[in-house]
Amino acid sequence: MAAGSYTWRQPQVRHWCSLALAMLPLLRQCSSRPIVQKPISECEPSHTNFTADSEVETELRHYAPRKWHGKLDYLLSTLKRRVVDRRIPGAVVELGTFEGQTSHMFRRLIDKFDPGRPFHCYDSFQGLPSRRPEDSKQVRKEDGEGGMRAGRDEFIERFKRERLRLPDGIHEGFFADIAASEYPSPIAFAYFDGDLYSSILDSFKMVYHKMSPGGVIMVHDYTTEGLFPGAKKAIEDFLRDKPEHGVLECYSIIGMVVKAESK
Ligand SMILES: C[S@@+](CC[C@H](N)C(=O)[O-])C[C@H]1O[C@@H](n2cnc3c(N)ncnc32)[C@H](O)[C@@H]1O
Numbered sequence: 695m696a697a698g699s700y701t702w703r704q705p706q707v708r709h710w711c712s713l714a715l716a717m718l719p720l721l722r723q724c725s726s727r728p729i730v731q732k733p734i735s736e737c738e739p740s741h742t743n744f745t746a747d748s749e750v751e752t753e754l755r756h757y758a759p760r761k762w763h764g765k766l767d768y769l770l771s772t773l774k775r776r777v778v779d780r781r782i783p784g785a786v787v788e789l790g791t792f793e794g795q796t797s798h799m800f801r802r803l804i805d806k807f808d809p810g811r812p813f814h815c816y817d818s819f820q821g822l823p824s825r826r827p828e829d830s831k832q833v834r835k836e837d838g839e840g841g842m843r844a845g846r847d848e849f850i851e852r853f854k855r856e857r858l859r860l861p862d863g864i865h866e867g868f869f870a871d872i873a874a875s876e877y878p879s880p881i882a883f884a885y886f887d888g889d890l891y892s893s894i895l896d897s898f899k900m901v902y903h904k905m906s907p908g909g910v911i912m913v914h915d916y917t918t919e920g921l922f923p924g925a926k927k928a929i930e931d932f933l934r935d936k937p938e939h940g941v942l943e944c945y946s947i948i949g950m951v952v953k954a955e956s957k
Pocket residue numbers: 789790791792793794795796797816817818819820821822823842843844867868869870887888889890892893896
């Protein structure tokens with residue numbers, strides 16, 4: 695036998711081979727495990743077993759880092775299935791864009807599946823406003839007033855770097871201070887990610903009445919346990935006297951509201 699070669703008879707070779715064989719079913723399970731997972735416990739309204747849209751998944755696999763998949767899959771699959779495929783009329787708007795992590799994926803999805811649909815982004819580009827009692831105590835340094843700040847230039851740079859069309863409108867200011875005329879009408883899909891009670895409430899105030907029937911509002915931080923419990927309170931407070939009453943379903947920490955037909 696040549697020096698350095700191994701045979702099945704050698705105990706250490708037998709050991710490693712049996713270990714590899716024992717791990718095969720586990721490896722197979724990991725590689726075929728769907729991205730879907732059950733919503734977290736406080737997402738009670740409907741325990742939707744969400745399955746991603748396969749075309750959206752393909753886009754995500756190309757362009758988005760793995761750690762965002764759960765949320766982004768839900769967000770983008772809902773945009774495609776409920777709005778693009780059903781041809782709900784109106785623009786896509788995102789309130790609270792930060793560096794454009796989700797915005798650039800909205801851009802990609804719209805360009806791929808529905809290039810004529812307008813897309814508008816809104817941010818103070820000065821970070822978060824101050825907290826209110828509904829927001830609970832600040833835990834992380836970056837979540838205080840002025841935290842999560844990304845400049846308008848930084849936001850635009852991301853689109854340029856990735857060779858993407860800019861949004862049709864980049865609107866700067868606190869949501870409630872931006873002129874009503876800068877919010878398009880109708881709106882088919884809205885994503886609210888302003889973190890705080892006042893920011894989510896203001897988002898509803900500026901956008902809700904412009905939503906097409908069947909249009910979708912998705913709100914991040916639909917949770918009582920996370921860093922931003924004010925967002926969930928704002929959804930509940932705003933929708934209390936509206937025909938939708940609350941979120942129709944949720945997944946991860948995103949709640950989905952479908953605009954009812956007006957009577
Ligand atoms: C969590 S980040 C958004 C993250 C982004 N949607 C993403 O997933 O990549 C929150 C953003 O909302 C903005 N923001 C929060 N409240 C706001 C308000 N009332 N008016 C304008 N911008 C606000 C902040 O400046 C910050 O950029």
